[in-house]
Amino acid sequence: MKTKLNSLLAALLICVLLGSGTICDAQAAGVAQGKTLIPGGIPFGVKFTTEGVLVVGFSDIPTADGQKNPAREAGLRLKDVLLALDGQPIESAAALTDTIAACGGRAITVTYRRSGEGEHSATLTPVLDESGCFRTGLYVRDSGAGIGTVTYIDPASLRFGGLGHGICDIDTGELMPLRRGNVVGVTVSGIQRGIAGTPGEIKGYFCAGKQGSLLCNSPCGVFGIYSTLPEGVTAEQALPVAARGEVTDGAAQIFCTLSDNERHAYDVEISAIDRSAEGSKCFSVRVVDPALLEETGGIVQGMSGSPIVQNGKLIGAVTHVLIGDPTAGYGIFIENMLEAAQ
Secondary structure (H helix, E strand, C coil), rough: CEHHHHHHHHCCCCCCCCCCCCCHHHHHHHHHHEEEECCCCEEEEEEEEEEEEEEEEEEEEEECCCCEHHHHHCCCCCCCHHHHHHHHEECCHHHHHHHHCCCCCCCEEEEEEEECCEEEEECCCCECCCCCEEECEEEEEEEEEEEHHHHHCCCCCCEEEEEECCEECCCCCCCEEEEEEEEEEEEEEECCCCCCEEEEEEEEEEEEEEEEEEEEEEEEEEEEEEEECCCCCCCHHHHHEHHHCCCCCCEEEEECCCCCCEEEEEEEECCCCCCHHHHHHHHEEEEHHHHHHHHCCCCCCCCCEEEEEEEEEEEEEEEEEEEEEEEEEEEEEEHHHHHCCC
């Protein structure tokens, strides 16, 4: 049975990445100890631009001398992040295109970052295509937008965390290299129910006006700061944070906002807890609430970040859905999100 979030507390956006580094029990307990946070459960929209531009594809160029691809010849690869041309930062995909078009075919030094290998330089020599334009054979992406769910808000600082996993490029699966981003409100307009083999989705539209800033995109969530508390959220709703050792198999509740645009709590079951998990898949979550199953079929896209409360404490967030079984998915320890936020 669904319960409005406010009354419950008074009684007390989907790509998979693993985090890096080790979070020992002592460190994690220190992150959570004594902290109280407001469970989110509200949708938020993000509009962001990347640091540099992300290489998402290649296209051979027809020239007078046959098909050529200067980008491949320079050694660039899918998922590389292009940072600068001749030492000048690349601000956008349009700026990259303009620089290439105006180069006159001269060799250009491109600075790029490759995952796990740091920064490198290469010589890129654009070629003249059959229409008379200089091109490199690159497809790049420099911005994005999406909808997710807020996991928590710190009532003192107004800093928040959401999603429980990173924002990844749809073509490459690579974590998007965030440069700056805005947080906006979202109005839910409908639900596409999930079925086996086809994940469902929360559909909505962005509201006018900026509510805050997005500061970090990490494998364990996105993090930012609100200008003011969102409507309907109060500091009095804050709950203590649970250490991973306090999470147990059994009943819990998730908070999310669906088609009526109000936060509600829904019953779930927690199992298969991996207390050593460092990333965004720390335990299994199964939806058992009849109202949620009726409306969504289980976990759907856009519910990522939905906070999970057990025994009156915030324990984590929903992160993924099982493609073959939309009633089940994974959750992340709140400790992992707080560690990433630092």
